[in-house]
Each structure stands twice: as C-alpha cells, then as structure tokens.
Amino acid sequence: MKLYVVGLGPGELSQATGRALQALEECDVIAGYTVYIDLIKERFGHKKLLSTPMKKEVERCRLAVEETLKGQKVAMVCSGDAGVYGMAGLIYEVAQDYDPIEIEIIPGITAACSGAAVLGAPLIHDFAVISLSDLLTPWEQIEKRLECAAMADFVMCLYNPSSKKRHDYLQKACDLVLKYKNGETVCGIVKNIGREGEEATVLTLSQLRETQVDMFSTVYIGNSTTREIRGSMVTSRGYRLGANNG
C-alpha cells in the first residue's frame, strides 16, 4: 500500500521527471485537482482518476489515503513541487488519522526554479521564498518575513503575489522591501511559466511597486549584486572573473 505524492513541474508533462512519470505509470489510481488531472488525462486516462475541485484539499487527501488503504497504488498529483506550498504536507497530516501507509514524495520543479530559468539566473545565491497569500498565514507574519529577508539582502521569490481580493499586496510588500533595498534593485516577473502566454519582464523595484501582476505570476526581487545582463536577470555567485577561478 503505497501513496505517491507527485510534483509535475510547470505546465506540460515534458517538465516532469522520468521518475514522476514512472510513478504514474505504476499506479492504479491518480487523484488531484481537476486542472492537473486534465493535464495527465491523455497519457494516463486508462487509470482510475479522482479529481476534486480547488479548496477541497483535505477531502482530496482523505480520498487518496482511503484508496491506498483499500490496497490500491495511488498517486496524488500537483503542479510544481508537491513539497513547496503543495499537498505533500497535508497528506502526512491527514494520514496520521489512519493506519500507517507508505508515503513517497516525488519532487517536481517548483515555480521559484522554473520561473528563474525564464528570467535568467536570479536565484544563484541565497534566497527566500515567501507567499503573499494571507488565507492561511497572518499578514503580520508575512510582513516580518519580507522585512527580515530584505534586511539580510536575500534574493526574494514571491508566490501568490496577487488575487482579486489582494490587488495591493505586492505594492505593500514592495514598500516594506524598499525600507532596506534600493529602488534600482533588479526585479523580475514571470507569468504563465511553462504554459501558453509565458512572459518574463525585468524591471526595477520602484517599477515593480507600480506594476499590477496577476495570480499566475511569480515575482523576484534581486539582491544587491543582481544585474540585468542583455535583458536577463542575473545574480552574482560571487566569482571574481579573471581571478584564480578560471
């Protein structure tokens, strides 16, 4: 009785690892949010597919655990990496209420990494990943994390930078960051990573503050060494070119 929690990476299945596809191949049942089930349907439509709508996360996890306990090999699929703001944690929490099952997490490319690749190389040095969603986290805690990350000159990657109800959160975040980082700090936005309409923008922190982003965007704020190089956002790893590294 094994439950895989599988990250599919961004967009197309070509962005999943061989190991992730192998796990789906082995399974009897695949569970997930409707949109991800649609993504794998063409290739894995012959399996038992259990899709549940957004916001029914706990229910989805219970379904997957219960199917596993029936003796099925089950995979729960997520986009990106199931371990970064994904379902992996909730599966462990829910599974506690049942007899022990074997859980295996299969990582995927999270948006921080796939978006960084579109922009250039913003995450080459120490970075902090912060979600601006206050659905499950008090806004005060988000503020503290933004300030501390800015203070320590981390590169910052912001998930969930906007939604209908939170159209000014990115602006608020920029204002906090601007207390510590220069307005000329190089920033980036990537929209629809790995999907149709993929779009990358490199801009300054002052410009980012004035920009409206949507919920399909991931936002990057550079550190003090981040530069724009021929249109790409690139953070220095600290090598001194021409010194004794080459």
Add this chain to the structure above:
Amino acid sequence: MKLYVVGLGPGELSQATGRALQALEECDVIAGYTVYIDLIKERFGHKKLLSTPMKKEVERCRLAVEETLKGQKVAMVCSGDAGVYGMAGLIYEVAQDYDPIEIEIIPGITAACSGAAVLGAPLIHDFAVISLSDLLTPWEQIEKRLECAAMADFVMCLYNPSSKKRHDYLQKACDLVLKYKNGETVCGIVKNIGREGEEATVLTLSQLRETQVDMFSTVYIGNSTTREIRGSMVTSRGYRLGANNG
C-alpha cells in the same frame, strides 16, 4: 547558435525532466564538470563531451560559449538546478564578453526540493535557502542571513553545511539560530540525495548542533509549526483540519 544550461536533478538521469534530456539529445556538444559528464556518458557518449575539473568554472563557461560561437549547439550540464548555486549565472556573466548568443536555462530539481522529499514535507511554507560556504561570501553576511531567517521563523535549508576546512560551521550556524528558535525545533539532514547511500535523519535543533555532517549533506531547520509525523519532517501549511477546508 544556442547554449543550453541544463540542470540534471539529483543523482540518476531518471530525476531529470523530459525537457532536459530532449535538450541533450539535440546538442552537438555537452560540457560540464567531470562527475556530471560521467553521469550522462552512457546515454550521450556519441556527442562531443568536454569535461573540466572542479574549480575551473570560468574556464568551463568560456569553453561552452566559444563552442557555441563556432556554430555548435551546446549544453552545459550541472547537477540539481543550474540556477541555484549553479553555473547559469556564470554563463551569463562570461557570455557578456562575447558576441550575443541565445542562452536557455533548463531547470532541474535542486537539492532543497529533492532532499525535502526524502525527509517528508519540510518546505511546505515560506523558506530560506542559505549556503554555509564562505569561499565566495563573507562569513558575516552568512551570519546575518542565518539570524534574519531564524528571526522571521522561516524554514531554513542549508547548502554546503560542512567541508574539511569548515567542520564547525554548522555548529556556529545552529548557535545563531538558537538565539531565536527553540532547541526542540524539528530539523532534518539528508545525505547523498538520490544516490547510493541516501540517508535521512530527523532530529531536534539541539541535537543538530552536536552532529557532524559531511559535504554531501543538506540540512533543514523547521519553523515553529514543523513537526515529526511518524518519522517524517512535516511543516504545516496552515490548514486547520476539520475546519471549512475539507
């Protein structure tokens, strides 16, 4: 003229994405650190392979850019994600000195994500990635990042936690973190991710302080909600089970 910078993920090629393997398939030349070239040799040995030893990073990048300018399709391979402490940034920096070429970064699973999957789900909420290597970063800056990340209750993922010359750096890091986090904070160590001898340990922050890790390990320090659940390290995403989420 195109230069791919390809992250292979941890260990075996089954941990690379389809897109990464497709890029290697398309290339005439594959460049990289000797160990990674060995990894792809069996499958891609019919290509022109350029391997250079460790610490020759700038030279390796110049080689790759120069091959590309000769009209070859070139891939530079890295383990993990080329965009996280990897070669992607240096490629952009080096390529500046030459005529423009097209650079495409293909992301891979970075150790933060692959190690997290082995431990359970430690990175489910906001996290900071910090390298303890002071080869290219002043130790004072590393200290500041450790303190700020601890202060804001980030989950922390530490790369390069040890080396021959830096056997006490993890202990120093723990002492800084212990100024803000409880000694009972749940932590994890993963050794040899995705390779033979893969090994995960869940322990407390006080125990981590007394533990000697090697350079093939990645270290995780939980936030205040991180728990050990049936031997796995799991951070809460903030869902209240039984509330109106299920």
